[in-house]
Amino acid sequence: MKAQRxxxxxxxxxxxxxxxxxxVISGVVGRRxxxxxxxxxxxxxxxxxxxxxxxxxxxxxxxxxxxxKTLFELxxxxxxxxxxxxxxxxxxxxxxxxEHSRDADGRMPNEKFVAExxxxxxxxxx
Numbered sequence: 001m002k003a004q005r006x007x008x009x010x011x012x013x014x015x016x017x018x019x020x021x022x023x024v025i026s027g028v029v030g031r032r033x034x035x036x037x038x039x040x041x042x043x044x045x046x047x048x049x050x051x052x053x054x055x056x057x058x059x060x061x062x063x064x065x066x067x068x069k070t071l072f073e074l075x076x077x078x079x080x081x082x083x084x085x086x087x088x089x090x091x092x093x094x095x096x097x098x099e100h101s102r103d104a105d106g107r108m109p110n111e112k113f114v115a116e117x118x119x120x121x122x123x124x125x126x
Contacts, residue, residue, distance in 0.1 A: 018049025020061040049090060052080050062089035071100055071116055
């Protein structure tokens with residue numbers, strides 16, 4: 001997206017992405033205008049991953065890194081401390097591993113990626 005916007009001489013969008021996994025509570029907020037929302041520790045942790053991320057990068061928690069380490073090249077970032085004194089290890093998700101990618105940049109998944117995702121997801125309820 002950034003390269004496309006620069007070609008059009010438009011300001012680049014610098015997104016930060018934070019990803020965490022865990023239980024959440026969901027519900028509808030409002031009486032006249034309804035909004036769907038989610039709450040919980042997993043949401044707060046994902047927000048911390050985003051806040052402590054870098055523009056143009058995907059910052060994941062140690063929990064997520066453990067789930068995706070077979071698929072992606074990860075870069076350790078160190079830890080942050082939460083307001084409750086808990087330390088959270090962070091990792092940048094850099095690219096697909098070469099064996100799971102159809103392109104040299106590691107951006108396009110191949111059939112092996114899809115098969116590994118299916119295998120990993122088979123262990124999750126739902």
